[in-house]
Amino acid sequence: MMMSDTKNIVLVLAAIIFLLVFTSQVILLYAAYFKLDQIEDHFNASHLVSINRNTAGNGPFGRMNRLRLIGALTGSFYQHQMLDSYAFMEAEILPERLKKWAETPKKLMRIAVVSAGLLLLWSGFVSLRATISNPMSDLKLLYTAILIGFLALVFIVSVLRVYISFFKLEELESHLNDSYFIGRNRWVMGDGLYGRHYRLTHLSTMLREDDAFLLRSDPHCIDEIKHFPLHLRRWVVIPNLMFAYSVVGLCAYWLCGKYAGLLA
Template structure:
């Protein structure tokens, strides 16, 4: 909130070409409008979103924000990530407690099957995340070497850094790029098209397979949990 009221104009004045300069008229100067404007600028300094990639000039201008001002716009994202991690850990602890409590009671065969399937989906998702972490730590440079002409790959290396979260985010962006059409890339990142075409199939697989495993396991967990809750199988 401090950044939204006392640093926003100073930061927005640095954007002279991209759509950011119009946010003042679009979002307004109210409390939520200013916070939304600072959030959008913060998104330009962190992980790149698909809809924002359509304006690469915004990311280029965001790179020019002085480090002192970048800290102000990155604080909300860091707080949100911290809250999500804490919430996830609390949910995991609650789920483990529920599992121990449930298994201590007599269970029907269908209920055991539902619980076993949920556990399998969770383990599959965890394995997919661990594989992605491994790839981000030991295969990322090899992947990025084929995408040297991509602006966003270079930008992610500069802005996201070499930490575990930064490397994981850089890998996530590459996995997203593999799913994008040439039409989208021709607008957002034309330099990446030839690099993706040169990317060897084994490297593509170590990116896409864990990504699909994670997506399918999360979707499967959600569907099974919803159905089990709807039919009161977990009560």
């Protein structure tokens, strides 16, 4: 009965996540056809928006991709988009009545992705508990012990990143006062948990970029990055890499266990 209840809960939560994804795409499609032209009219200096308009086209998927790009310019963005800082500057002054059409689908999708991740994590714990509650062979015992080690590592690194985000981030960012993107992220992404997590992740990316990329995207911060204190650099780069590798390792290891029948 308990396993049946668990499956029902998983199905309900999966349906809610699907509904969030569906709603975000409906809003995105509506805005792409009825608001996109008004939004793009505010981007006059941006090459990124104009190039994307020409390459993506006017079909439904093309218009949706064009709006997704502007949604990235108003929130979290990809690394290659940093090469057109004018696009971000124009996005900052985009009227709120138009900006919400680019931001809302992305926020709903973010909630759906986070919810899906939490659901997978919870399902993993349920599966792990079912595995532990049954008699195990030596191979299963070894696999389970390593899996628990992976889970503990992900948890520890996640807590460490939250600590850095709330108690070290201002000190870290204070060494990059000339960076447009560091200042922009502080203002746009805010002080919430997600915003601080994104600001820390972006800071780690900046510290690992070479001079050629920075010269094209954020040239004023090159000297500051060269002189960034080594002990603070370690606070940024090492936990970020540990988090990325541990999450990827955990997912790969969990899938291998499912495929090999080592998990219930």
